[in-house]
Amino acid sequence: MESHHVDDLEVIFDCAGRNDWGKFSFPVWYGIPVKIKWRSYTFDFNLQGRLKRITGSPSVWPDPTEMLKRTESDDFVYYGTDGYELSYDLLKNYYLPYSGKYESALSDARPLESAHVAQALSTFDCLCERAGRLASAAGDRRLKKFLATVAAMDRKMLAQEAGKLHSIIGGSLPVLPPDIIDVDYEVIPLMVTEGCDYQCRFCCFKTADGLKARSRSNIARQVKALRDLYGEDLVNYNSLVLGQNDALGAGEELLRETAETAYAGLRLGESCHGGAPNLFLFGSVGSFMSARESCFDILNALPFSTRINIGLESPDQATLDILGKPLKAVAVTEAFRKAQAVNRRWPNIDVTVNFVLGTDLPLRHLKAVRDLIADAAPCRDKGAVYLSPLIGAATRRQVLEDFRKLKRASALPVYLYLVQSL
Numbered sequence: 001m002e003s004h005h006v007d008d009l010e011v012i013f014d015c016a017g018r019n020d021w022g023k024f025s026f027p028v029w030y031g032i033p034v035k036i037k038w039r040s041y042t043f044d045f046n047l048q049g050r051l052k053r054i055t056g057s058p059s060v061w062p063d064p065t066e067m068l069k070r071t072e073s074d075d076f077v078y079y080g081t082d083g084y085e086l087s088y089d090l091l092k093n094y095y096l097p098y099s100g101k102y103e104s105a106l107s108d109a110r111p112l113e114s115a116h117v118a119q120a121l122s123t124f125d126c127l128c129e130r131a132g133r134l135a136s137a138a139g140d141r142r143l144k145k146f147l148a149t150v151a152a153m154d155r156k157m158l159a160q161e162a163g164k165l166h167s168i169i170g171g172s173l174p175v176l177p178p179d180i181i182d183v184d185y186e187v188i189p190l191m192v193t194e195g196c197d198y199q200c201r202f203c204c205f206k207t208a209d210g211l212k213a214r215s216r217s218n219i220a221r222q223v224k225a226l227r228d229l230y231g232e233d234l235v236n237y238n239s240l241v242l243g244q245n246d247a248l249g250a251g252e253e254l255l256r257e258t259a260e261t262a263y264a265g266l267r268l269g270e271s272c273h274g275g276a277p278n279l280f281l282f283g284s285v286g287s288f289m290s291a292r293e294s295c296f297d298i299l300n301a302l303p304f305s306t307r308i309n310i311g312l313e314s315p316d317q318a319t320l321d322i323l324g325k326p327l328k329a330v331a332v333t334e335a336f337r338k339a340q341a342v343n344r345r346w347p348n349i350d351v352t353v354n355f356v357l358g359t360d361l362p363l364r365h366l367k368a369v370r371d372l373i374a375d376a377a378p379c380r381d382k383g384a385v386y387l388s389p390l391i392g393a394a395t396r397r398q399v400l401e402d403f404r405k406l407k408r409a410s411a412l413p414v415y416l417y418l419v420q421s422l
């Protein structure tokens, strides 16, 4: 650790945090940030001087366990706690990440609209100006350079950097696979396909067109540009998410080439985080059912721990019809069984699934989900089932009641799915 005091600022370099993505009910940080302590706040920056997190002492912050986090797509997410009900048991996380978009099924809290968040961001604006003034007076070269970068990376510039990210990958990821909560949403996005073939009526995240794979040259160009964009902060990443909503539909050869190109190009094996790098992607029922054994052999042999999440929605035909999901219930049941089989056979692959929750759905839906997950054979801690409350379609009480019924009956781990985007 290297600490500098310059005027009323303290700047701390090389303050390595945890490298295991462990989950704790008290505040920890992961990776290697640079911290600036100023005016009762602690601002964490990435190694390129971009704001990452804000916390504060009791005079300016209501709870020392809570934090404001900025994503690489320049969204703010508030990590709060909301009592026992929203604890690890429910979310696989001790904190509820409030993005202000999708958590209304779980909480009425609006921390992003609070006065202490507004005050913290306004203090950050002042910090950028202050860093610029202090940079010229700083004697130490490393300190001088870092303060100058912080000064340049004000909120306007941070928004432009996020624009660069989306322009590199040619779009955004409107929804991230739920398993990414295991790496605190710290993933590098890479687009391998766009769209999906189902166009389900209920879906808020579908894109206009059907499934389309990116070309090899496009993927290689993305990797090169991402390497430049993330620069020296690449060391803080060991996880890749392949976009968009059905990356598995890219097919085994394109997936293999993409994963290998990204592994080398983004130096994922050289990260400060321990363990195998992570590869996250969505698959559809169709792409998953048409994936041959050779596809799983290929994914299993990659230098990644791979998580594939499949949106099954419901094993009940009437519910699928109401949702406008063009699938037969029997295909959903087969996909669920295949997920269990893949989890048993390939050690480096974990297939997880999603079902929806909503009060407007037929009663048979909940029973069909319960029967399916109660009957499954557990495979270590793999094969989690995520329950996704349909936006605006259920009260919080109902969501929690249905969640508990299913969790109690399930042979597999069950969690609620809180949508995050990138």
Ligand code: SF4
Pocket (backbone or CB within 6 Å): 195, 196, 197, 198, 199, 200, 203, 204, 205, 206, 245, 284, 311
């Ligand atoms: S398959 Fe998934 S992403 Fe595509 S429209 Fe249906 S729910 Fe949305």
